[in-house]
Amino acid sequence: MEHHIVLRVVAKMLIPIILLFALYVQFHGEYGPGGGFQAGVIFGSGFILYALIFGLQTTKRVLPAKVVHIMTGLGVLIFAGVGVFGMLRGGNFLEYGVLSADPVAGQHLGIILIELGVGITVTFVMVSLFYSFAGYRQQKLQPSVTGQGDAGGNAP
């Protein structure tokens, strides 16, 4: 789709706004609707839009598949890590009140951290799903040029 100039220009303008809105939803989840899950989906769709317009290989240079795979697990690790950290500080698993001297501040800290974990995992699972689907198609349609694909070619 890289020859559609209108799409390219509009996407370039929209993607920063999409990512910014995702961050707003992520960190405003305690005050308004939204939270890690919704923010993750929106953040991921920003990257997916980029990949749809500018091609899979270009996106993989911005966000390599290896980084995506690592980040997918990192979110769950942050979430469970907050739980285990609470245990180390003498509370129950996922008890946020012990994370800080003030129980209310501990609750806030715990909620922000686990929402961040949710957001990271959801974002990169969405991107990873899209990579898998789009990559499978490329591999199936042109199995002979996979070696050249890394040289910066765009999606067909």
Added chain:
Amino acid sequence: MEAIVDLALLTLLAVLAVGIVRLRSLFGAAMLFGIYSLLCAAIFVVLDAVDVAFTEAAVGAGISTILILGTLSITGAKLEVRHARPLVPLLITTVIGAALIYASIDMPLVGDPAAPANLHIVPAYIEGTATDIRIPNVVTAVLASYRGYDTLGEVTVIFTAGIGVLVLLGHSRRKRKSARES
């Protein structure tokens, strides 16, 4: 006013559902599914469930449409018409639908304060959010703090699903190497 909005949204939903079933082009059906999700999100907003509406709009109308289109680009976008007898599926759907409508007569009204779901543990959550957690959005408090263990389970499910798709569709390094050698 709310009744008119409800009626309009539900009518559009029914029309869309019939349209999706009758459509032979899967590409068109995928787009209609996106609109269907957006209408569902509007209904959730009318029901005051804004967090659910947000999720439905982002996931149902956004990501899942893209994933369905991605699947269509792999499998092809035309439905093979099979001349099966529609009578048995129609009978099963009608019976189950009638049973569900019959069961819904016994359900409490939406937002009824005397409904069992609103009496059990919900008052404790609402009061606890104000005193212990002190954030305005009760949904986030329940999701992240009171039911944090469940949310951890959900995130693990998403993670596992991502791994599953990766195993099924993602090309491994070994496969890529063998493709390069051949």
